[in-house]
Amino acid sequence: MLSLRTARNPLTVVALALALLAAGAAGWGGWSWYAAAHDESAGYAQTRDDALQAGEQAVQNMNTLDYKRLAHGLDSWEASTTGDLHKQLTDGRPQFEKQIQQAQTVSTAKVLSGAVTELDERTGKASVMVALRITVTAPKGKPAAKESRLLGELTRTSGVWKLSALGQAPVGNTAS
Incomplete structure (x- = not known):
């Protein structure tokens, strides 16, 4: 769990946002590939x-x-x-x-x-x-x-x- 001090660190927030964006892009890419292949x-x-x-x-x-x-x-x-x-x-x-x-x-x-x-x-x-x-x-x-x-x-x-x-x-x- 994120502590209040960690949540206020801008680098942690940016890293978390980028990780979520990367996961979303990977999911979208995988779904697109599957749809095109079928x-x-x-x-x-x-x-x-x-x-x-x-x-x-x-x-x-x-x-x-x-x-x-x-x-x-x-x-x-x-x-x-x-x-x-x-x-x-x-x-x-x-x-x-x-x-x-x-x-x-x-x-x-x-x-x-x-x-x-x-x-x-x-x-x-x-x-x-x-x-x-x-x-x-x-x-x-x-x-x-x-x-x-x-x-x-x-x-x-x-x-x-x-x-x-x-x-x-x-x-x-x-x-x-």
Whole structure:
């Protein structure tokens, strides 16, 4: 218990006030952290980020292929896809291998930017738009680079996002 003499000491009063303020700030900080960690929007943001990362990687994989490591590249395509797109790739693989071996091209893609345009956590569906710089090198030519925007549909399978459709994004002004 504080004695009358101690209570009149200004340093003791200031120290007690600062201790109470510090305890209050620590309590408020802990409550804020707990509320943010259990906020539904944080979970949604994480799902969006996971879908974007998987979508960008899958689109990059689908635009990168080296005829010298063809099996590895096509395996990467298949690992990045699901559904009808996956079936098209596996069904057409023998013909595609023959075409790429004959052409002897190397293509590499670099993601410039990407965005999730739609996300439905409940159904496990998402849409992404990805801008890429694709460089294609022919056997006796200089590398040719072009920029491309692609739209991808993603499906969550076993907790992992995979590409289920891929197409070119429209370019230019569509309004007349």
